[in-house]
Amino acid sequence: MADDNDIKLDDITASDFSLESILAEYKGSAFINGDKKTPPEILNEQTEKILREVVGSAQSGLLLSTKVAAPVRDTTDETRRITTVPQEALAADDAEKARPGVVIEQAPQNPEVKDNVVLFFENYRSPTPETQDSIVHEVEEAIKREFGETTVETGRRGIEFFGRSRRSDEETETHEEEIYEEPDLKDAAKRFALVCNSISLRSFPALLVTLLMVVLTFAFEAGMVIPFGIGRNQNGAIGALMIALLIVMMLCADIIIKGVSDLAGGAPNVETLILFSCSFSVISGAFSMLWGESGLLPYCAVSATSLTAAAIGSKINLQAMTDTLKTATASSEPYGVRAEYNKEIDKSVLKKAYNRTDGFYNNLVHPDVAETAYRYATPILLAVSLVLASITAIFRVQGVYFLHILSALLAAAAPFSATLAYALPFGIVAKSIRKSGAAIAGWGGADDVFFTDGACVTDEDLFPPGTLELSGMKLFEGASPEKAIRYTASIIIASGSGLTRVFSDVLKSQGMNVIKVDDFACYEGGISALVRGERVMAGSAAFMELLHVRIPDEMNMKNAIYTAINNKLAAMFAVEYTPANSVQGALISILKWRIKLFFAVRDFNVSPSMLEQKFRVSLEDFEYVQAKDSYSISDLNSAKGGRISAILTREGLGPFAEAITGSRLLKSAALVATGVSVAFAAVGVIIMFYLCWTGALVSARPGNLVLFMLSMLAVVLIVCGYAKTRR
Secondary structure (H helix, E strand, O other), X not given: OOOOOOOOHHHOOHHHOOHHHHHHHOOOOOXXXXXOOOOHHHHHHHHHHHHHHHHHHHOOOOEEEOOOOOOEEEEOOOOEEEEEOOOOXXXXXXXXXXXXXXXXXXXXXXXXXXXXXXXXXXXOOOOOOOOOHHHXXXXXXXXXXXHOOOOOOOOOOOOOOOOOOOOOHHHHXXXXXXXXXXXXXXXXXXXXXXXXXXHHHHHHHHHHHHHHHHHHHHHHHXXXXXXXXXXXXXXXXXXXXXXXXXXXXXXXXXXXXXXXXXXXXXXXXXXXXXXXXXXXXXXXXXXXXXXXXXXXXXXXXXXXXXXXXXXXXXXXXXXXXXXXXXXXXXXXXXXXXXXXXEOOOOEXXXXXXXXXXXXXXXXXXXXXXXXXXXXXXXXXXXXXXXXXXXXXXXXXOOHHHHHHHHHHHHHHHOOOOOOHHHHHHHHHHHHHHHOOOEEEOHHHHHHHXXXXXXXXXXXXXXXXXXXXXXXXXXXXXXXXXXXXXXXXXHHHHHHOOOOHHHHHHHHHHHXXXXXXXXXXXXXXXXXXXXXXXXXXXXXXXXXXXXXXXXXXXXXXXXXXXXXXXXXXXXXXXXXXXXXXXXXXXXHHHHHHOOXXXXXXXXXXXXXXXXXXXXXXXXXXXXXXXXXXXXXXXXXXOOOOXXXXXXXXXXXXXXXXXXXXXXXXXXXXXXXXXXXXXXXXXXXXXXXXXXXXXXXXXXXXXXXXXXXXXXXXXXXXXXXXXXXXXXX
């Protein structure tokens, strides 16, 4: 009798091949000579030529099958299940990268030895063929002969038998429309660090000069004698303030340059507001010196404070981006967090994607909420300031005060908190979550996380390695230990649940190998598959009762795996689930933020009641995903497109929870702070207009405006401090 793994050469037909299926091993499909839209006629002709090469090599003793078993949904009266076949099979000693859905095996040299092929299974999809070196070489040569020197990458992959199976970078490429040009994250971190250090060196002396200007303004308005030969001379005080403001503008030249470039580009922003504030403060100061206005100082101190605060905010933002990028590059194989719409549950779910960082940089440099808000507010504030200054100068006071009034309105329109409204919460959150190995992609990432329906939680999130243990085994019906262990381990490993690592370790310790399984199916409470032609069912006690498989009363346990072979109870494996304190803390943190959790677990023993009992938390905001949907949702390698919103450099639920809650906190704190900042800018313009309209120019002096704008800054700092207290 032939081995179950053998595949007849007569089964190979041309319909089983296509050019794209043959080239699926390589990076991209049908990308021939740069032509992404090759006509079907040419594809068919090229396919026939490659088929001759492949079929010719197959006749040398290799058995090839490319029949892909698509998932088949089946509903019975007892259970609902999704039937499919495991995705991958890897040879034990020399595993090469397998194309999903195809199996290529080498026929056994010794017919008497039937279990000498080691197979590895991932997830729940159809079996994957293991390509042999000779066939790969033949296909590569055929491609080179037909299409020229096209670069071919096979992307070999080694076996990770006792861990999670990983996909190579070629398998996780995004679609063409979702590919984003991004720099290397480490290089970007270095560039941000250099710019941050430059601003840091220049912002400190700018702050000292600004403080000196504020002191000089208050001293002159109080009638005090100013040192350095100024005394009570107004022109001397105005000249000193103008010179100091020019110094601050040179020290913060990057803010001024950005204001000019934004204005020239037709998209004025907060830097443009500061540019106009500084410019008209200098102009009004020069006009006051020439005209000799009595007792009116220009608003140089206010403009300098706005400029210095903007530089400090820029520094904090750059420092947070640098720390974020350093965290993101701390691991060579990080997890990316992205929002994915799942049609099975009709929800947008946050899930982890293995070894993906694409789109993270673009999200990180995406315009933040403060920048976006002031992009709309700046033109309005500039226009309103000009109109109100003109009306006041024409109808209420002398026109000679026009520049002074305009500079007052522009100074009030550029609040001290403009850049700090987002930079401060971002800096606080980035520093806090960095300790746990999480990094948020700035405002873009926080925005993506905020508008999802919830987060996907998998087996390993709830019970990471080290928290699961087999505490005992019981045999029934005279089943041999080797058969019970190998059959159970093979079907468990095929499911890809959190118990995979445990049973893999058992097989390794016993010197056993995994057996190929077919017709894998998942149910609510259990799984099944064909192993060497025998129907193997593994599940909970309730699942066995549903199948009318009797379990002795003394062996009925909650957290146990029962294995039935051909509908007869064969073995029982007692599993010890140890809750981790870190997981409990992460669940509590997520639930405090009212974030819905989608429990997409493949371990049939993990149920809502079990989780509540183990972790002692109320899981009101959770949704337990059905078994037929949990496999697609929990697949960490299924993500093909979309930008990464956060990066996790450590395993476990803790970093995932930190990224989610940190994003929610950053979003809420930055939104409120920005709203307060823009509102106070508008209020400041209205107040200054009222004072100038009523002729109370003395009350609208720079010192009072500094105090008012500092009070506005204090409110924003309190809002940003909320982010720190919540961490």
